[in-house]
Amino acid sequence: MDYFAQQLINGLVLGSIYGLIAIGYTMVYGIVGMINFAHGDVFMIGGFIALITFLILISFGLTAIPVILLVVLLVSMAITALYGWTIERIAYRPLRHSFRLAPMLSAIGMSFVLTNYSQVAQGARVKPIPPFITGGYTLHESQDGFVIQLSNIQIMVVVTTIVLLAIFTWLVSRTRLGRDMRACEQDQTMAALLGVDVDRTISMTFVIGAALAAVAGLMYLLYYGLVDFFMGFVAGIKAFTAAVLGGIGSLPGAMLGGLAIGLIETFWSAYFSVEYKDVAAFSILIVVLIFMPTGLLGRPEVEKV
């Protein structure tokens, strides 16, 4: 039971990170209708920028951890958001009215560009950082000595995710921008006729998605203590799986899917085999889609001839 509780905590933390990335996929899919294959690499770039900012701040002699974290968060969100904006501008906007596979291929190309760009710019070796946030709480200790640990970093990841989700939900449901986004999702032409700047709204979607991916990158860096140029691919595929599992285009679905994938992976590693955790996650995706072809929370597409 204790072991189960510990795995539950670990799974929720991992799921939060996946969920943050998955929101970027699902948002872009909802509005533009394309799979943004480069999104996983945007997450990787976010991790790298967080790492570099950390290094610079520390070498300047800053020691107050909350200040460092806040600055790193803002810098990596800002720069990564600019990456998202630029990618949309260069690779996707010219193809917006093209046929469906063109932007996807362009996105795959962009993903190659970003992966290899960071390999060339920062080297292929894994970059570790010393643990910044240490300590934690012991929730429960059983007779045989098994301890349920809840580390501070885990608390931070989950709290940050919840806060961001609250802000994000408010943004989508209450603000002008959110209304524009929902309008574009339903009908771009009609939205444009009613005075919504479609180009700007789509750009903002990419900016917000990239900023959330940057937060996920920072969390990943703090939680695992390392980044490397290839981490975007695996994380991207998992997050995309999460988005599809939850029903692509649905925002709560993305978070739910992220948590589901995180939990499946953690429990499978804990109780069965670490090697096959990804196989388990993908297999469950396939099984879910057999019975619910539009994911857990997705709306069925209306078929028109």
Place this chain on the structure above:
Amino acid sequence: MTAPSTHTAKPATGIVALLKSAFINALIALVLFSLMVGIRTEAGHDGQLTYWTRFGELASLVAIVFGGSIVIELFRQWIGPTGAEKLVPPAVRNGMSFLGRYLAPALLIFTLLVPVIFYNQRYILDLAILVLTYVMLGWGLNVVVGLAGLLDLGYVAFYAVGAYSYGLLATNFGWSFWICLPLAGILAAFWGVLLGFPVLRLRGDYLAIVTLAFGEIIRLVIINWQDLTGGPNGVSGIPRPSFFGIPLDNSDDGLAAKLGIEYSATHRIVFLFYLILALALLTNWVTIRLRRLPIGRAWEALREDEVACRALGINTTTTKLTAFATGAMFGGFAGAFFATRQGFISPESFTFQESALVLAIVVLGGMGSQLGVALAALAMIGGFELFRSLEGYRMLVFGMAMVLIMIWRPRGLIGHRAPTVYLTKAKAISSDLVKEGHG
């Protein structure tokens, strides 16, 4: 860098506007590259991260963006808003279509002669074999994506199944290539059907992710099932193919000895070349023939409109499954060939990058155009080899090329196709009239 927006605003002219936009682009580049390029991090011996600055590189990159955006903007204004295509005079266009008619036969004859022309250039022969392998993979995937309109992001799985089928059967049981080749095809087709079943109800992007997941599952199983596949170490010592039972080596039973000619290592390469050429042409021939059969027509109908297809009484289940199985079978053949050519296979050869590459070849080739796929394979693989000297920058350039080609020709190199059914005369259909990939 400023992409054409949806509303056609009059392009700003004048030197001031030009400099201003270039300056903004350079500023964006400065922010983008500031940390990623301007600062270089590396883990030291004690695991401590250190960093040093590279402001020179940063400055030159920003300068390149500044200059580049001026050049691109001037170029765009010089071409004008009409677009490049209209600039081609009709005479040249007629000449091109004339060329186009004879391009395929000419290319085929040239390909047949490649081993004769380049007999002493091992490098070119190896490259030609590689290109032909991708032509075959492209043609195989074309059945699924180009004809049936089912987006498959995990095609490499079937390539892997074919390669491992031959590799394992040959190393464990000593079966010959010619027995294993059909077996590899059958096994891959079986896996194609296995993948096909769960995705029957899925459409579009759900299909894409499931095929991607399937490709990853196959790769992960190969890596982790160490008893059978050797895991990351792969399978080595896979036997070379024989000329229908006669080995191509230096022994007394070898083909060279039997024919009474002097043995040369190039014989095997030439043999491999013609083998893959024959396999690729078989793929092409079968595809062309299938397109004229009811099943091929059903595939194309499925691509155009699934709902209408069902309304007309076409069994979409069998149509989809046969498309997956046929495409997978050719992938399996190509995989068996790959295994016998390399003599060594490992999971590293079957990553998502390969799937993406083959898909890129199909889409760049113009989806459904056989000649286009062949040309795209030549351009992609050949171009990739040209940049071999760039080392780490190679994939970077490759990715950029993919993005640029998609922007330049989203419909692929050969954007129109000959209709399958016509009344009296075949007229090329513009690809704008053809909608693909609605799953």
